[in-house]
Structure formats: C-alpha cells, structure tokens
Amino acid sequence: MTSQRRSKITPERELELYEAALDLLRESGYEALTMEGVAARSRCGKSTLYRQWGTKPQLVAAALRGTRCVKLADVDTGSLVGDLRAAARAAVAGAGRDTALMHALSHAAFQNPELLRALRENLIEPEVAAINAMVERAVTRGEIAADNPAAEFVAAQLMGVMRARPMVEGRQADEAYLHRFLEAAVFPALGLRATSRVTSHP
Structure with a gap:
C-alpha cells in the first residue's frame, strides 16, 4: 500500500x-x-x-x-439503475483524452509489477469497491436479491466493456454504448427494468 x-x-x-x-x-x-x-x-x-x-x-x-472529475465513490443516486448510469457517465468522462494513455499504461503495467500494483491500489480496487457498494445498497433497499448470481460480476462487466470495445470494434465505449450495454446485459441479469435514455447508435 x-x-x-x-x-x-x-x-x-x-x-x-x-x-x-x-x-x-x-x-x-x-x-x-x-x-x-x-x-x-x-x-x-x-x-x-x-x-x-x-x-x-x-x-x-x-x-x-487525482485528476478524475468524478469519483465513483461519490455516486449515490438512490437507485442501482441511477447509480450504474452515473458510473457509465463517469467512466466515459474519466477516459476522455487519455484513452490511449491508459492503454499504453496497461501494457507497461504487465511489464512492471510495481506499476501494476500501484494502478490496482489507486484506481482499480477503489472503483471495484465503489461499484460493489452500489450493488450492496441495492440489496439493502430490496431492489435486487441478496443471492442474485449476477451481482458479483457487475464491476467486471462495466469495467471490462470499456476495454473490450476498442479491441473488438475499434471504437471507444461512449455513453450511448454503455447505456445500451447496461440495458441489454446488466439490468436484465440483475432483475432490473429500465428504459434507456440514450438511443443513438454511433
């Protein structure tokens, strides 16, 4: 640490x-x-x-x-749907002009264990913890069942798709894409119903 x-x-x-x-x-x-x-x-x-x-x-x-505009730990809209939509917006805002930089750092991290550890401690683990906290609040509010098997994968899904789309499609995962992903893959698995507010398909 x-x-x-x-x-x-x-x-x-x-x-x-x-x-x-x-x-x-x-x-x-x-x-x-x-x-x-x-x-x-x-x-x-x-x-x-x-x-x-x-x-x-x-x-x-x-x-x-320290230069990120929105920290996921500060997100609390009162519902899991709202929290995850806000997390998607924050993820896009956080990527911004430094998408290429983050990809380069990811490559460097696998060659440098100390860098990988620092990125995990300072960036990845806090964001995973924040998303897990969103899910835990939803369980407490009764929005999703405590034994929902999809709950443990929410952080991996949201963070993973940010990395996957540039490799698979050659395009960034913008807010519209992330909202469609939440609507089609994450919300249904959690038993949540929501109507997408972003309908464009870049």
Missing part, C-alpha cells in the same frame, strides 16, 4: 504536479518518464516528489486518480 505522506502541499500544488506528470507521460510514455523530469517540469524539488509519493508508479497512479 502507499506509504503515509510526510510532506504537506496544497491541493492546487498537488494538481499542478499531477498535470506535469501526465503531460510528460503523454509526450514521452511511461518508460521515459522520470521523477527528475516531473520535478523540472513542475519546478519543484525532486525530494518533494519522493517524500510525497515514494516511487514513479505511485505518482503516476495518484495523478490518474
């Missing part, structure tokens, strides 16, 4: 450091990224970066998480 931070920086400065790291990633890729380069780009001491994040993989993972 990420070590406890020992230095104090403002949220605004933290965001500047994140943006510097991501800009360098977009320009040169993960392998060429260095803590020294981020320090130079952001005009801060290299020691600050090491005290704050410890390693390059932890900085990269934190930057990706």
